[in-house]
Amino acid sequence: MSKAGETTQAWPICSRVLAGLLGGYVFTYALTAALAQLLPLDRVDALLIASLLSFIVYTLVILWAFAARSAWCAWVVVPAAAPLALIGFWPHLLERLA
Amino acid sequence: MMTAFLGSLLLAYSSMLALCQGLERHYKQVWGRAPTLLQRRVLRGSGWLLLVASLWGCAQAWGWAMGPVGWFGMLSLSGFALALLLPYAPRLAVYGPLLGLPCWLLLFALAG
Amino acid sequence: MKQTLTQSMAWLHTWGGLLFGWLLFAIFLTGSLAVFDQEIDHWMQPEIKQASVSNAQAVEHAVAYLQRQHANASAWNISLPSERMPALRVTVGDRRSGISTYLDPLTGEPLVVRDTAGGTFFFRFHYSLSMPRNPGIWIVGLAAMAMLVALISGIIIHKKFFKEFFTFRPNKAQRSWLDAHNASAVLLLPFHLMITYTGLSIFALIYMPAALDSLYKGDFETFYREHIEVMEEPRQAQTHPAPLTPLTPLAPLLAQAEARMGPLSGVVIEHPGRSDAHIEMRRVLGNRIALTKGHNMVFDGVTGELLAGPPELRPSVLAQRVMFGLHFAQFGGYPMRWLYFVCGVLSSAMIATGLVLFTVKRRRKYASESRLGQQLYRLVESLNVAVISGLAVACIGLLWLNRLLPVELAQRAGWEVRGFFAIWLLSLLHAWLRPRLQAWREQLSLAAVLCLGLPLLSVISDGQAWGDSMRLWLEVTVVALGLLLAWSVWRLHQPQVQHSERRVRHAQAQVN
Structure with a gap:
C-alpha cells in the first residue's frame, strides 16, 4: 500500500505478474510431479498428498515473484522447474526411449 | 447440544474479553487507567483458562472431531464482536458475559 | 524496482486484491448464502409443506407411486424428506438428468411445484459463476489463489498484527476502514485460510493434475477405482431387461442402513421389479466431517442381501474428504451452519472493506x-x-x-x-x-x-x-x-x- 509501488514502470511489473502466474504454475506443476514420484508411499497416497500441497507451493512462488530482488530474478523458477520435471516424468521418458 | 453450544460461545467470548483486557491499550479504553502488573497477569491467565474451557465445551457439543472446528469459529466471531463493541459500548462489552451467565444457567436448568 | 519486501507485498496486496476483490466478494457472499441452500430451496417452493413422516412411510408412498406410474423405468431415485428439506421427491432414470416429481409425504399424491432456480443457484454460482463448468471453475480457482496470495501478503504488510488484534476506531474515515479490514481479516484468519484452501482442494486434480499425469498418465478413472476400494464389480449395461421379479420389502433395509450409517438422504433402486434389481441407501452428508458422497450401502433388490457396505477410507483419502467436508459444511447441525454463515458474511465484509479502502485512500489523489x-x-x-x-x-x-x-x-x-x-x-x-x-x-x-x-x-x-x-x-x-x-x-x-x-x-x- 505504498505510493512508491504505483509509480513503478509497467514492464517489470508485467514481467513479475507473468513470472508469478505462468512461471509459478510451471514450477509448481513440476515440483508436484517430482514430489509424487519421490514420496515413499503408495501411489494413491503420494498423488493426494502432492496435489493437496501444491497450492501452498504455488502461493509461495507467486509471492516470491514479487519479493525477488529484480524482475529477472523472478524468472528463476522456470529453469528450476526443468530438473524437477525430469524427476517427475522420468518413467515416461524411459518408456519413450526404450 | 444447544446448551453446550451457547455455553462454549459464552466461554469463548469471555476468554477473548479477558485476553483483550490483559492488554494495556484496551484496559485503558474501558477503565481510563493502566492495569497493574498483577491485574494483567490474572486477566491473561484466566483468558487462557477460559479458552481451554470453551474448547472443552465445543467438544461436548460436537465431539472432539468437529468441536475444534466450531471452536475456531466461535473464537473468531466473539473476538470480532468484542472489537466492534469496545469503542461503542465498552461497559456493555465488559459486563455482557455477566448478563449472559444467568441466561445460560436458566437455559441449562430448563433443559435439565 | 528497488523496493523493500513490505513495499512489494503491499503492491501485490493492493492491486491483486482490487482486481480479484470484486469476483471474490461475489464468490464469498453467494457461498455464504449457499450454506442455507436447502432452506432457500424450501422457501422458494411454497407448495411444499413441512410434515413429519417416518422414512419407511415416505418410501412406501414413493414406491407405490413409482410402481403405478413408472413400473418399467430403468431406475427410481427417492429423495427422503429431512430436517432441512421437507420435500419427498422421486426421479425416474438418471438421478441428475431424470424427470423429478414431488410427492406429498403424507398421502403420496403428486404435488405441482413451481420451477425455481432455488438456493442451489447460489451454490452453483459460487463455484462456477453460472458459466459453462470448466471455464467457471478455473476462474474461481484463480480467484481463490489470489485470495491466498492476498491473505499471506496481507499478513506480511500488517505491521501490528498482535498489537492491534482487537483494535477498531470508528468515525475516523480511512483509519476506520483500515481497522475494520484488519480486524475482520486477522480475527477470522483461520476461517479465511481454511475456506479458501479447502475450496481449492475440491478441484485440486483439475487445477493441478501434475501428480495424476506423473503417476497415472492422467488416467483419472484408474485413480478413482484405486483410491476407494469398491467392493462391487462394475456391472454391464444389459440390453434385455431381466425377468420380472417382485422387489424385496424396503423397511427392514432402511432400518439396517440407518443403524449402520445414521440418517439417510435417499434410496436409489436400479432395475426395479427385475431379477437384477439393486438398492442403494444413501446417507445424509453431515454425519461426520469427511464428505462421504457416494459411499453408501448396496443391497440386492430381490433377496435384500447386503452386497456392499460403506468402504473404509485410507488415511490420505480420509484427509482429502475431511477437507471437502470442511468446505461443504454439512456437519455439526444448525449451530455449525450458523457459524459458517456468519463467518462467510464477515469474509465478504472483509473483502468489501478492502475494496472501499482502495478508493478512500486515493480519492484526493485521483482528483488531480x-x-x-x-x-x-x-x-x-x-x-x-x-x-x-x-x-x-x-x-x-x-x-x-x-x-x-x-x-x-x-x-x-x-x-x-x-x-x-x-x-x-x-x-x-x-x-x-x-x-x-x-x-x-x-x-x-x-x-x-x-x-x-x-x-x-x-x-x-x-x-x-x-x-x-x-x-x-x-x-x-x-x-x-x-x-x-x-x-x-x-x-x-x-x-x-x-x-x-x-x-x-x-x-x-x-x-x-
Missing part, C-alpha cells in the same frame, strides 16, 4: 489526475457499488422474482436467473450514472427495503407469511439482514464529525 485516471477511478468506484450493494439487491431480488413471476411461465427457473443478472447489470448502470454517495445510498436502501418487505411479499403471494418454521426462520434472518442494511444507509447519512463529542470523551483512553 489526468482525465483517463479520473475515469478509471470512477469505474472502480462504480464497480464497488455495483458489486457490493448491487449483488445484495440481486440476491434478495431473486427471492422476489420467485414470487412475482407467474407460476406457469415456461422455463421459469431460467427467467429467475436472467432476472438476477439483469438486476445486477442495472445496478452497475445505476452506479455509473449516479454520484457515488447517492449510488451507495439508493442501492443499499433498495436492498434493505426488499429484505424488510419479504414477509409482506409472502403474505400477499402465498396468503400467509411464515408458512412453516423453516420459512419463518428464513424470513426473520432476511429481515435482520435488512435492518443491518438499513443501519448502514443511516450511517452513510451521518456526517463524519457528528460523533466528535464522544471522541473527546474517549480521547484520553485512546492510545493510537
Whole structure:
C-alpha cells in the first residue's frame, strides 16, 4: 500500500505478474510431479498428498515473484522447474526411449 | 447440544474479553487507567483458562472431531464482536458475559 | 524496482486484491448464502409443506407411486424428506438428468411445484459463476489463489498484527476502514485460510493434475477405482431387461442402513421389479466431517442381501474428504451452519472493506489526475457499488422474482436467473450514472427495503407469511439482514464529525 509501488514502470511489473502466474504454475506443476514420484508411499497416497500441497507451493512462488530482488530474478523458477520435471516424468521418458 | 453450544460461545467470548483486557491499550479504553502488573497477569491467565474451557465445551457439543472446528469459529466471531463493541459500548462489552451467565444457567436448568 | 519486501507485498496486496476483490466478494457472499441452500430451496417452493413422516412411510408412498406410474423405468431415485428439506421427491432414470416429481409425504399424491432456480443457484454460482463448468471453475480457482496470495501478503504488510488484534476506531474515515479490514481479516484468519484452501482442494486434480499425469498418465478413472476400494464389480449395461421379479420389502433395509450409517438422504433402486434389481441407501452428508458422497450401502433388490457396505477410507483419502467436508459444511447441525454463515458474511465484509479502502485512500489523489485516471477511478468506484450493494439487491431480488413471476411461465427457473443478472447489470448502470454517495445510498436502501418487505411479499403471494418454521426462520434472518442494511444507509447519512463529542470523551483512553 505504498505510493512508491504505483509509480513503478509497467514492464517489470508485467514481467513479475507473468513470472508469478505462468512461471509459478510451471514450477509448481513440476515440483508436484517430482514430489509424487519421490514420496515413499503408495501411489494413491503420494498423488493426494502432492496435489493437496501444491497450492501452498504455488502461493509461495507467486509471492516470491514479487519479493525477488529484480524482475529477472523472478524468472528463476522456470529453469528450476526443468530438473524437477525430469524427476517427475522420468518413467515416461524411459518408456519413450526404450 | 444447544446448551453446550451457547455455553462454549459464552466461554469463548469471555476468554477473548479477558485476553483483550490483559492488554494495556484496551484496559485503558474501558477503565481510563493502566492495569497493574498483577491485574494483567490474572486477566491473561484466566483468558487462557477460559479458552481451554470453551474448547472443552465445543467438544461436548460436537465431539472432539468437529468441536475444534466450531471452536475456531466461535473464537473468531466473539473476538470480532468484542472489537466492534469496545469503542461503542465498552461497559456493555465488559459486563455482557455477566448478563449472559444467568441466561445460560436458566437455559441449562430448563433443559435439565 | 528497488523496493523493500513490505513495499512489494503491499503492491501485490493492493492491486491483486482490487482486481480479484470484486469476483471474490461475489464468490464469498453467494457461498455464504449457499450454506442455507436447502432452506432457500424450501422457501422458494411454497407448495411444499413441512410434515413429519417416518422414512419407511415416505418410501412406501414413493414406491407405490413409482410402481403405478413408472413400473418399467430403468431406475427410481427417492429423495427422503429431512430436517432441512421437507420435500419427498422421486426421479425416474438418471438421478441428475431424470424427470423429478414431488410427492406429498403424507398421502403420496403428486404435488405441482413451481420451477425455481432455488438456493442451489447460489451454490452453483459460487463455484462456477453460472458459466459453462470448466471455464467457471478455473476462474474461481484463480480467484481463490489470489485470495491466498492476498491473505499471506496481507499478513506480511500488517505491521501490528498482535498489537492491534482487537483494535477498531470508528468515525475516523480511512483509519476506520483500515481497522475494520484488519480486524475482520486477522480475527477470522483461520476461517479465511481454511475456506479458501479447502475450496481449492475440491478441484485440486483439475487445477493441478501434475501428480495424476506423473503417476497415472492422467488416467483419472484408474485413480478413482484405486483410491476407494469398491467392493462391487462394475456391472454391464444389459440390453434385455431381466425377468420380472417382485422387489424385496424396503423397511427392514432402511432400518439396517440407518443403524449402520445414521440418517439417510435417499434410496436409489436400479432395475426395479427385475431379477437384477439393486438398492442403494444413501446417507445424509453431515454425519461426520469427511464428505462421504457416494459411499453408501448396496443391497440386492430381490433377496435384500447386503452386497456392499460403506468402504473404509485410507488415511490420505480420509484427509482429502475431511477437507471437502470442511468446505461443504454439512456437519455439526444448525449451530455449525450458523457459524459458517456468519463467518462467510464477515469474509465478504472483509473483502468489501478492502475494496472501499482502495478508493478512500486515493480519492484526493485521483482528483488531480489526468482525465483517463479520473475515469478509471470512477469505474472502480462504480464497480464497488455495483458489486457490493448491487449483488445484495440481486440476491434478495431473486427471492422476489420467485414470487412475482407467474407460476406457469415456461422455463421459469431460467427467467429467475436472467432476472438476477439483469438486476445486477442495472445496478452497475445505476452506479455509473449516479454520484457515488447517492449510488451507495439508493442501492443499499433498495436492498434493505426488499429484505424488510419479504414477509409482506409472502403474505400477499402465498396468503400467509411464515408458512412453516423453516420459512419463518428464513424470513426473520432476511429481515435482520435488512435492518443491518438499513443501519448502514443511516450511517452513510451521518456526517463524519457528528460523533466528535464522544471522541473527546474517549480521547484520553485512546492510545493510537
